[in-house]
Amino acid sequence: MRRPVRPVLLVFALSSSLPSWAGSLQVAVAANFTAPFQALAPLFEQATGHQAVGAFAATGQLYAQIRHGAPFEVLLSADSSTPRRLIEEGEGVAASRFTYATGKLVLWSAQPDYLDGTPAALHAGKFRHLAIANPQTAPYGLAALQTLEQLGLREHLAERLVEGQSISQTQQFIASGNAELGFIALAQVYRDGRISSGSAWQVPANLHTPLHQDALLLNRGRDNPAAQAWLDFLQSPQAAEVIRAFGYDLAD
Incomplete structure (x- = not known):
């Protein structure tokens, strides 16, 4: 006697309706940018299908976690010196660094x-x-x-x-x-x-020293399309509007 196949077909139909290109990324986020990130993440998902998952801490703490192998793919720093340091230490993609906000x-x-x-x-x-x-x-x-x-x-x-x-x-x-x-x-x-x-x-x-906050693609995110999509989205007019709404300045 054959087993019913209808449930299996239903599961296949549901799974095949999902975007095959949708992915996720792990973002290390400076604590000051917590609220803007939480506002941006759902807009990013709506625009691209990708999901950005944030971990929030002081920039120095995030740096230490990255150096100890934390699975972050993008860093949103509260300064420009930490991304530069990670590039020098071989942890990030130099060409990807840009200032996403000035605090x-x-x-x-x-x-x-x-x-x-x-x-x-x-x-x-x-x-x-x-x-x-x-x-x-x-x-x-x-x-x-x-x-x-x-x-x-x-x-x-x-x-x-x-x-x-x-x-x-x-x-x-x-x-x-x-x-x-x-x-x-x-x-x-x-x-x-x-x-x-x-x-x-x-x-x-x-x-005080200017609070130029830089984003950086980390080595773990090199081959993740969602990571590059996030960096592109962060430079979009839609993201700029949200970032300004939280009182940040943007680079020219």
Whole structure:
């Protein structure tokens, strides 16, 4: 007696209707770019059929993971030096590197009236804790230290600094009230053309090293069409609109 074949045919029909070219890629994403990536990923899938899966951490942490064999195929760094370093170390495709966004640093407080759009609260010093990301692993943390140095406040406030391992953890310190204020990425609190919550001072770009954020095709992604498709999509007008909406500048 023969077994029924209808279920097998049904499975075949369903599977054959899927795009044979659709794939996926693993993207190492700097923590400051978490929200934009989460907005871009479904648009990318709609446009190409490919799926981008992100892992989020400080750039220095992502670098260490890549060097230790993590299966990432594309890096979205928070700086330009880390991709250059990976290229020099033979981990990335030199011709693929480009600046996908230029970030902005803000001093932010979860309290609506704590900051008045200036660094006055820093100079007044009426707070217990000032949060920054670890400057050894997070470019935004390094930019925060450079800003304090330019303001002449680095030594004066050194004992009040609390460090997050990433810019995401730094924001959590401030949002929870464990730090009255701190330096984070504008993209973390910027929606619809304004600061979405709390109060802030947008740090002038001349107070720190420019936050040029570079993308890089890693060696593991060389033969993955989805990886190249993601890099192409990231440079498209559709992606540019999303990136600008989170307060980033774009390279010419």
